[in-house]
Amino acid sequence: MAGDGTVFAEFTLICRLSGTGSSRQPESDRTMKIIDLSMTLQPHWRWNIQTKLAMDHKKNDPFQVTVLTLPMHAFTHVDTPLHIEPGKITIDRVPLDRLCGPAAVVDLSACGANTPITAQDLEQKGGHITEGDIVILKTAWDRKRDWLTKEYWLDAPYVQEDAAEWLARRPIKAVGFDFPQDFAIREIPARHPPATEMPTHHLLLRKGIFLIEYLCNVDQIGPDRATVYALPLKVKQSEGAPARVIAVID
Numbered sequence: 324m325a326g327d328g329t330v331f332a333e334f335t336l337i338c339r340l341s342g343t344g345s346s347r348q349p350e351s352d353r354t355m356k357i358i359d360l361s362m363t364l365q366p367h368w369r370w371n372i373q374t375k376l377a378m379d380h381k382k383n384d385p386f387q388v389t390v391l392t393l394p395m396h397a398f399t400h401v402d403t404p405l406h407i408e409p410g411k412i413t414i415d416r417v418p419l420d421r422l423c424g425p426a427a428v429v430d431l432s433a434c435g436a437n438t439p440i441t442a443q444d445l446e447q448k449g450g451h452i453t454e455g456d457i458v459i460l461k462t463a464w465d466r467k468r469d470w471l472t473k474e475y476w477l478d479a480p481y482v483q484e485d486a487a488e489w490l491a492r493r494p495i496k497a498v499g500f501d502f503p504q505d506f507a508i509r510e511i512p513a514r515h516p517p518a519t520e521m522p523t524h525h526l527l528l529r530k531g532i533f534l535i536e537y538l539c540n541v542d543q544i545g546p547d548r549a550t551v552y553a554l555p556l557k558v559k560q561s562e563g564a565p566a567r568v569i570a571v572i573d
């Protein structure tokens with residue numbers, strides 16, 4: 324288990340619709356569940372993240388100010404097609420409706436260690452995917468291996484090429500993963516595999532389908548549909564950026 328204490332929060336949203344005159348009455352109450360799908364940025368063996376206090380209460384500075392150094396492809400983040408192909412869209416220019424909206428959650432949680440996810444798996448479990456969806460592949464891998472450990476990478480299930488082809492054929496906006504989705508990712512940084520060995524990157528990004536990587540807590544999404552919001556940092560000219568990603572269930 325790797326997450327925070329606060330996996331999700333429940334908000335009661337009270338909609339007050341204005342009536343005539345000065346009286347305002349609550350017309351409806353409804354509960355909205357927000358599930359945080361984002362990893363917590365913290366020291367990590369794989370990613371060179373550094374935080375430094377530029378101003379510090381302990382030094383009697385008037386404010387506390389943290390300076391963060393972070394690769395764009397660390398922790399929960401979004402890849403644009405520019406990651407693999409020159410001249411493609413930068414993260415600061417991606418319309419947010421490409422990364423927010425209805426999502427089909429594909430339940431692959433029965434998938435074990437070092438197991439390929441095949442087109443047949445998606446055919447069986449992904450029948451509810453519709454046009455314009457964000458597709459979330461749910462393996463619950465962060466419940467089986469701690470993402471602070473190397474085993475999270477070395478033992479991970481992965482998307483087989485025919486499954487990436489299956490996804491690339493669909494009119495979807497983005498695909499999110501709660502595991503290191505290409506087998507060869509585990510070899511980085513000892514080896515930098517060519518793009519052709521990374522089928523989700525190779526096939527989906529080239530189709531203009533965005534990748535939402537290193538999600539966690541996806542197992543907390545019960546229904547097979549949710550609304551997902553992936554909001555990457557607006558970094559000028561970058562091919563990707565860390566993102567806060569949430570799922571909302573009505």
Ligand SMILES: [Zn+2]
Nearest residue numbers: 396402536563
């Ligand atoms: Zn990336």
